[in-house]
Amino acid sequence: MNTSQNKYDALEQLIVEESLSIVSVDIHKELDLMLVILNTKAILRQKISSYKNLSNASATDLAQYELVAGGKGIHWPMLDEDLSLKGFLQQELRNIVNKDAIAA
Numbered sequence: 140m141n142t143s144q145n146k147y148d149a150l151e152q153l154i155v156e157e158s159l160s161i162v163s164v165d166i167h168k169e170l171d172l173m174l175v176i177l178n179t180k181a182i183l184r185q186k187i188s189s190y191k192n193l194s195n196a197s198a199t200d201l202a203q204y205e206l207v208a209g210g211k212g213i214h215w216p217m218l219d220e221d222l223s224l225k226g227f228l229q230q231e232l233r234n235i236v237n238k239d240a241i242a243a
Contacts, residue, residue, distance in 0.1 A: 150225050160210025161224055166201045175227050178210065183227045192220040 147155060157179070165174040168187060175183040188194045193201060193215070200217045207214045212223045 150228050154211065154224060154228070159224060161206055161213060161227075162210060164204055164206075164213060166198070168198045168201060175213075175224075177224075183231055185227060185230060189230070190220065190222065192218045 153159065160178045161175055162178050163176040165176065166187070167173075171187050173185040173187050173193070175185060177183070187201070196215070196218050200215065203215065203217050205214045205216065206212070207221070210224070212221055214221050
């Protein structure tokens with residue numbers, strides 16, 4: 140009987156196994172849109188208004204971000220905000236599930 144536990148949840152395992160990372164962020168405050176671009180050329184769409192610290196920030200502050208942890212996260216030093224690739228993927232999954240539920 141194998142009692143070892145996987146140290147990663149499914150999303151973390153996907154990120155590690157596929158070597159996923161964020162390579163760029165494209166922010167359009169006027170559209171309430173943040174595009175998170177991955178090394179696989181996938182684009183994750185996020186609403187800026189979903190994140191309180193980002194929603195209240197100026198376009199200048201939003202543009203001053205740093206990719207951290209090898210592209211596994213984004214840090215805005217001026218806003219003291221940190222967001223993770225895992226969190227973005229979770230939100231993408233929620234959006235897909237909600238679209239399917241509405242269509243049904």
